[in-house]
Amino acid sequence: MTKQIVHSTLNNTKDDQKQESIRLLNQFLSDFLALALMTKQAHWNMRGSNFIAVHEMLDPFNEKLLEWSDTFAERAVQLGGAAYGTPTVVVDKMSFSPYPLDISSTTDHLRALRERYAILANAVREAIDAGKADPDTIDFLTAASEDLDKYLWFIEAHLEA
Numbered sequence: 001m002t003k004q005i006v007h008s009t010l011n012n013t014k015d016d017q018k019q020e021s022i023r024l025l026n027q028f029l030s031d032f033l034a035l036a037l038m039t040k041q042a043h044w045n046m047r048g049s050n051f052i053a054v055h056e057m058l059d060p061f062n063e064k065l066l067e068w069s070d071t072f073a074e075r076a077v078q079l080g081g082a083a084y085g086t087p088t089v090v091v092d093k094m095s096f097s098p099y100p101l102d103i104s105s106t107t108d109h110l111r112a113l114r115e116r117y118a119i120l121a122n123a124v125r126e127a128i129d130a131g132k133a134d135p136d137t138i139d140f141l142t143a144a145s146e147d148l149d150k151y152l153w154f155i156e157a158h159l160e161a
């Protein structure tokens with residue numbers, strides 16, 4: 001594993017938990033930032049009969065993803081790590097394929113978001129299940145997981161109509 005600790009702290013979280021937490025927090029920092037931007041891309045460009053409902057639904061998703069990004073970044077630093085949130089890092093580390101630029105309908109955007117929200121919701125769940133992060137990081141991931149599952153439900157419910 002790449003060394004994650006970059007500065008000293010009196011925070012006495014176990015070293016192996018620190019290492020794994022900082023790694024996970026940075027992975028999810030990239031994924032949450034990327035998905036926040038992809039959510040805005042859909043918010044701006046979708047067209048179709050459900051436009052206003054879906055357009056307005058997506059802004060709170062974006063805001064919450066950005067809030068979680070900030071929480072994850074700060075937790076990584078609290079544990080003695082660094083937060084890596086530049087565009088270059090995000091594109092390199094994100095777990096998604098690039099968001100399609102050639103789609104227009106509300107349904108196509110919802111499908112593109114569905115795929116990506118599911119990838120992230122399930123990755124966060126796996127990280128919780130693995131149980132290798134420190135308890136406070138796991139608490140954050142559990143709360144973020146509740147949000148992601150809810151957003152995936154909202155997206156999927158629009159697609160079932």
Ligand SMILES: [Fe+2]
Binds near residue numbers: 043059
């Ligand atoms: Fe807007």
